[in-house]
Amino acid sequence: MLNFLKIMSSRNMIRTVFIVGSLLILPHGQDAVAQDLDLAEIFRCVPSEKVDEALCGEARDLIIDNCTICHAFVPIVLQQFDEQGWDGLFDRHADRSPQLSVTQVADMKKYLAENFNSSLDPPELPQALLDLWTSY
Numbered sequence: 647m648l649n650f651l652k653i654m655s656s657r658n659m660i661r662t663v664f665i666v667g668s669l670l671i672l673p674h675g676q677d678a679v680a681q682d683l684d685l686a687e688i689f690r691c692v693p694s695e696k697v698d699e700a701l702c703g704e705a706r707d708l709i710i711d712n713c714t715i716c717h718a719f720v721p722i723v724l725q726q727f728d729e730q731g732w733d734g735l736f737d738r739h740a741d742r743s744p745q746l747s748v749t750q751v752a753d754m755k756k757y758l759a760e761n762f763n764s765s766l767d768p769p770e771l772p773q774a775l776l777d778l779w780t781s782y
């Protein structure tokens with residue numbers, strides 16, 4: 647784990663919240679996998695007029711902080727929903743993250759719909775993480 651932290655800080659790409667998040671997003675304690683992960687690349691920010699870098703950053707932080715408590719981040723970034731699909735997901739999840747404000751949910755929806763949809767391939771993930779897809 648220490649090694650992982652060093653890699654992350656030396657690359658200076660991931661903020662502390664991501665490092666803390668990584669403890670949660672890998673519920674099976676797969677440090678070896680974590681060392682190869684570039685969360686900034688996985689939680690990408692496709693250039694868009696609707697969602698700028700600042701909104702991407704806010705939404706990523708919200709997702710890492712709030713959406714990796716019960717499951718890994720894996721099912722989230724593998725989805726290719728359109729806007730309605732993401733609406734449906736947040737409707738299904740409404741009772742699961744009651745701490746989130748309406749604005750926070752709207753920001754996450756915008757970010758996810760713009761960056762994880764059917765016109766974009768899902769980010770590449772190591773097999774060990776893909777295997778987590780069904781391990782809620």
Ligand code: HEC
Pocket residue numbers: 709712713714715716717721722725735738739742743782
């Ligand atoms: C309180 C626990 C909990 C939290 C917090 C949680 N989830 Fe989930 N999530 C689940 C469970 C359980 C499933 C399995 C399928 C189901 O029951 O909906 C799931 C499934 C999913 C799936 C894949 C299946 C589907 O319904 O499309 C996605 C995507 C997802 N969650 C996204 C999120 C996002 C985004 C957040 C943060 C806003 C989040 N989850 C927070 C419990 C949670």
